[in-house]
Amino acid sequence: MNWITKIIKAGEKIKSAIHKRATKEDIANSDWTSCCKGPILKKDLEKNFWVCPECNKHHRIKPKQRFDIIFGKNNYEIFKTPIPKDDPLNWADSKSYKERLKNARKKTGLECGMMVVSGSINNIKITAVASDFEFLGASMAAAEGEAFLYGVQHAIENQTPFLCITAGGGMRMMESLISLSQMTRTTLAINELKKNNLPYLVCITDPTAGGITASYAMLGDIHFAEPGALIAFAGARVIKGTVKEDLPEGFQKSEYVEKTGFVDLIVDRKELSKKIGTLLSILLKKNSAIISEQNETSENTTQLSKVAS
Numbered sequence: 001m002n003w004i005t006k007i008i009k010a011g012e013k014i015k016s017a018i019h020k021r022a023t024k025e026d027i028a029n030s031d032w033t034s035c036c037k038g039p040i041l042k043k044d045l046e047k048n049f050w051v052c053p054e055c056n057k058h059h060r061i062k063p064k065q066r067f068d069i070i071f072g073k074n075n076y077e078i079f080k081t082p083i084p085k086d087d088p089l090n091w092a093d094s095k096s097y098k099e100r101l102k103n104a105r106k107k108t109g110l111e112c113g114m115m116v117v118s119g120s121i122n123n124i125k126i127t128a129v130a131s132d133f134e135f136l137g138a139s140m141a142a143a144e145g146e147a148f149l150y151g152v153q154h155a156i157e158n159q160t161p162f163l164c165i166t167a168g169g170g171m172r173m174m175e176s177l178i179s180l181s182q183m184t185r186t187t188l189a190i191n192e193l194k195k196n197n198l199p200y201l202v203c204i205t206d207p208t209a210g211g212i213t214a215s216y217a218m219l220g221d222i223h224f225a226e227p228g229a230l231i232a233f234a235g236a237r238v239i240k241g242t243v244k245e246d247l248p249e250g251f252q253k254s255e256y257v258e259k260t261g262f263v264d265l266i267v268d269r270k271e272l273s274k275k276i277g278t279l280l281s282i283l284l285k286k287n288s289a290i291i292s293e294q295n296e297t298s299e300n301t302t303q304l305s306k307v308a309s
């Protein structure tokens with residue numbers, strides 16, 4: 001190798017080191033993430049419930065982080081839910097479904113995309129489920145259906161209210177009709193809750209779409225939504241292409257959906273636990289919590305009585 005070749009090779013090495021792109025894993029393992037003002041330390045975001053202090057963007061979080069915020073850190077019981085046979089249709093696209101499931105489990109530490117827990121707010125026992133968007137886009141398939149039904153069953157057996165924190169792009173195509181049937185199963189399960197006079201509260205988070213919006217996310221007694229969450233059935237581009245009209249500003253965001261009546265209250269993440277506690281106190285007629293909330297702000301009670309009526 002002569003000196004010219006050596007210089008060229010060294011130059012190429014420097015070039016590739018400079019232009020090396022960060023992988024998704026590098027970004028996930030980094031101490032930093034980004035928002036409106038550029039990079040932000042994850043620990044600073046965490047201190048503010050994973051909400052940007054500048055623009056109030058509610059960053060996506062995992063079920064465990066949500067339950068830590070709602071019930072207090074590790075102050076709840078996590079249930080192991082039944083897992084049906086993996087990959088019932090032997091599906092493969094660019095990767096096999098079995099491999100996708102294996103990767104999702106490794107990435108999230110969950111067996112399926114939904115976590116079921118039992119915790120308390122204002123001494124009211126609550127059964128709750130939440131979805132993990134990192135588990136195949138929090139799509140719904142047989143295992144998630146089983147988790148939802150397990151949660152409902154637990155709520156009925158223990159006579160607790162049921163809280164569902166939704167996320168996900170819809171039903172999981174790799175399980176075809178089996179995943180679509182979860183829309184019916186979850187709807188029937190919610191009917192059982194209602195027959196037992198147990199409150200069913202839904203908190204819609206970003207993004208909630210497709211069959212999830214068309215079933216259990218829209219069947220609550222009360223619907224909360226986090227600010228700025230995407231709430232949709234079909235995507236905006238599909239709708240625009242079908243109706244051939246420009247869509248209104250903020251279309252399919254929580255604030256727009258609230259105006260059209262599909263959401264009762266938009267609640268900041270840090271207020272959610274308190275709001276759930278007060279509403280359940282009203283629904284279950286636990287007066288002391290209602291009185292303390294009434295004393296705090298008249299504005300809140302106006303909203304609450306609007307919801308409760």
Ligand SMILES: [Zn+2]
Pocket residue numbers: 035036037052053054055056057
């Ligand atoms: Zn921001």
